[in-house]
Amino acid sequence: MVEEAHETSITRWDPDTSLWKFSPQNHGKEITDNNPYVNIVDIGEFDKMSTLYPYPTYPKLMASEESFKRYFGPMHAEVKGDPFHYMGSIKKGKEIQNKLASGEIVPKVSKEREEDLLKLKMEIKSYARELNMPAMGVTKVDRRYISDEKDHLVPYDTIIIFAPEMPLENVKGIPNNIKTLSAFDSYREGGENILKIADFIRSKGYRCLPRMSFDGEIKLPPHAVNAGMGNYSTYGICIIPEVGTRSKLVALLIDAELPLDDPRDWNIEEFCSRCRMCQKSCPGGSIPKEEKRFRGALKRQADYHRCLEQMTTSKECMRCVRVCPFSIIGYEKCMDSLPHYYRYNLERDKINKLKLLKMKECE
Structure with a gap:
């Protein structure tokens, strides 16, 4: 077993054999370790935590179907008139995802393969936009973000992240004019559309596996940051310029x-540091004001117990999304509100530094 391990492999506990095993090579580790926008301050600690305390797939309240029905069923019945309005399609999508991952379902793949991979990427992106997914990014899977040691469900190392868009008018109705449950709409529609994209990719000659939004087996926000789609928000999700926080990410392994x-660097933290409206308006107090060290990284770890309690008693809540300027007025207007000097990352962008310094003096 030692001979098969790569230096980036993670030791995983196998409950079936009561032995430690090695994960496959972790191709995404180098990307994460060298990405300043995920704020890892101690790589060794992050590695160790991933081995000893792997991420859970779901928060405890959502870990079983029964607890989910108990807490979310009444809310779905109140807003949609049916406690299973969302549960049926979400459950069906998850079952298809799991059967594909386990090999129980083996879909046909075209024998004619698109050899131009850049062209294939652009075709996938164009098709996703037709399905209301305006943002897409490609990166390598970092296996430290795979939950509950489920490496066997991740046979491919390239991951495509998509950002479905929640309708702006629905989000603007929060909290006094709620006509639908925007987050659950996104869970359902994103799950249905990622299956369509998977079929599209197979028609191009490649195997792939969908990963639904209502699924925590692969943590998608850090992969979205690694794929250059955006940067972390104050409450830990990835703010994406095209949609702000009005999205529930979905993905494909290919x-x-x-x-x-x-x-x-989208200069998102530069704006968030002057805003923090999500933290100020959170009725459950689940969003911390300051960053703290957590699992070897600096981050604002939201208290998901408080968050879920607020979700189940306040029709999803979604205040953090409703007040986020990136979600409501858009990325460009948020950037326009910053002093011009702070709109650039001087270490990466080729710009006229003297001109910017002069502009700063005039502000």
Whole structure:
């Protein structure tokens, strides 16, 4: 077993054999370790935590179907008139996802393969936009973000992240004019559409596996940051310029070496540090004001117990999304509100530094 291990492999506990085993090579580790926008301050600690305390798939309140029905069923019945309005399609999508991952379902893949991988990537992106997914990024899976040691469900190392868009008018109705449950709409529609994209990719000659939004087996926000789609928000999700926080990410694992996207500084934290409206308006007090060290990284770890309590008693809550300027007025207007000097990352962008310094003096 030792001979098969790569230096980036993670030791995993196998309950079936009561032995430690090694994960496959962790191709995404180098990207994460060298990405300043995920704020890892101690790589060794992050590695150790991933081995000893792997991420859970779900928060405890959502860990079983029974507890989910108990807490979310009444809310769905109140807003939609049916406690299973969302549960049926979400459950069906999850079952398809799991059967695909386990090999119980083996879909047909076209024998004619698109050899131009850049063209394939652009075709996938274009098709996703037709399905209301305006943002897409490609990176390598970092197996430290795989929950509950489920490496066997992740046979491919390239991951495509998509950001479905919640309708702006629905989010603007929060909290006094709620006509639908925007988050659960996104869970359901994103799950249905990621299956369509999977079929599209198979028609191009490649195998792939969908990962639904209502699924925590792979943590998607850090992969979105690694793929250059955005940067972390105050409460830990990835703010994406095209949609702000009005999204529930979905993904596909693909057996193609698609061109990767680089991490990028979108100057989002520069704006968030002056805003913090999500933290100020959270009725459950689940969003911390300051960063703290957590699992070897600096981050604002939201208290999901408080968050879920608020969700189940306040029709999803969603205040954090409703008050986020990126979600309501858009990325460009948020950037326009910053002093011009702070709109640039001087270490990465080729810009006229003297001109910017002069502009700063005039502000």
